[in-house]
Amino acid sequence: MHIIKRFIDLKRLLDDKQRRSPNQIVGFVPTMGALHEGHISLIKESCTDCDMSICSIFVNPTQFGESNDLEKYPKPIEKDIELLIDIGCDVLFLPTVEEVYPPSYTQQNFDLIGLDIVFEGKSRVGHFQGVCNVIYRFFDQIKPHRAYFGQKDFQQTVVVKKLVNITSLNTKICVVPIKREPNGLAMSSRNVRLSDNGRKKAAFINESLRLIKNNFREIGLSKSIDLAKKHILKYDNAKLDYLVVAETDTLKGVETYENKKLVALTAVNYEGVRLLDNIILT
Numbered sequence: 093m094h095i096i097k098r099f100i101d102l103k104r105l106l107d108d109k110q111r112r113s114p115n116q117i118v119g120f121v122p123t124m125g126a127l128h129e130g131h132i133s134l135i136k137e138s139c140t141d142c143d144m145s146i147c148s149i150f151v152n153p154t155q156f157g158e159s160n161d162l163e164k165y166p167k168p169i170e171k172d173i174e175l176l177i178d179i180g181c182d183v184l185f186l187p188t189v190e191e192v193y194p195p196s197y198t199q200q201n202f203d204l205i206g207l208d209i210v211f212e213g214k215s216r217v218g219h220f221q222g223v224c225n226v227i228y229r230f231f232d233q234i235k236p237h238r239a240y241f242g243q244k245d246f247q248q249t250v251v252v253k254k255l256v257n258i259t260s261l262n263t264k265i266c267v268v269p270i271k272r273e274p275n276g277l278a279m280s281s282r283n284v285r286l287s288d289n290g291r292k293k294a295a296f297i298n299e300s301l302r303l304i305k306n307n308f309r310e311i312g313l314s315k316s317i318d319l320a321k322k323h324i325l326k327y328d329n330a331k332l333d334y335l336v337v338a339e340t341d342t343l344k345g346v347e348t349y350e351n352k353k354l355v356a357l358t359a360v361n362y363e364g365v366r367l368l369d370n371i372i373l374t
């Protein structure tokens with residue numbers, strides 16, 4: 093596996109590969125490291141679909157509101173490298189903050205028609221503009237044919253599709269299903285910050301979403317959302333940020349479900365750790 097730290101070296105490698113065997117499909121998996129089976133499933137999908145797969149590890153400072161969360165972000169780079177070699181990833185792109193954002197760089201403000209200011213964007217102001225800046229920079233430099241994102245960060249997939257749509261980027265966004273721990277908790281690099289007991293109990297987050305999925309046709313959306321909220325609030329140390337049902341492509345909140353493609357999305361703060369989950373309803 094090549095480990096590359098500068099865009100110029102990555103572009104040189106890609107050009108070289110294209111010269112030797114033209115029309116190679118390049119797949120890209122952006123991550124912030126502390127890799128787990130969720131990330132691995134994205135990279136495996138890229139390796140299956142593409143001739144060459146690049147995984148980036150970059151803890152993007154512009155998408156973190158509280159610097160505290162940024163500092164606490166786990167960074168087990170040696171273990172990540174081993175995992176990437178084991179699954180046959182071709183390139184690890186490991187840039188520094190200065191490489192991604194040189195002094196001449198000015199943060200862009202993308203018009204995401206409001207997709208960036210609801211739900212996660214409301215609690216983490218500026219988060220999705222930060223995500224879009226780093227993704228734009230990576231896609232613009234690397235020009236991957238396909239990029240892989242997890243359904244786990246559902247709103248991010250909608251935002252990134254919009255970004256591609258409103259810019260001249262030519263990358264196909266592929267969404268990969270959520271990998272879960274055996275108890276149903278969505279895998280996340282942040283799960284290591286939960287206590288052992290908390291990690292077991294945190295199954296209640298996915299249970300609450302399944303309560304909506306299993307009941308909304310019979311009792312309606314609003315009552316099933318109430319059931320789910322009550323389930324979450326039974327747990328000490330759980331603070332509900334949001335639990336909403338929205339249209340999958342516009343993220344507009346809905347009251348009724350007829351003929352719409354819907355997703356239930358939640359963010360819960362549990363033992364001081366922000367945990368996200370979602371479930372497709374229709």
Ligand code: AMP
Pocket residue numbers: 122123124125129130131133134240241242243244245268269270271272278279280281
């Ligand atoms: P992160 O390192 O948290 O920025 O995540 C990098 C990518 O992995 C994002 O596209 C995430 O949505 C995806 N991802 C994170 N956790 C999971 C999971 N449990 N299942 C599937 N994809 C995931």
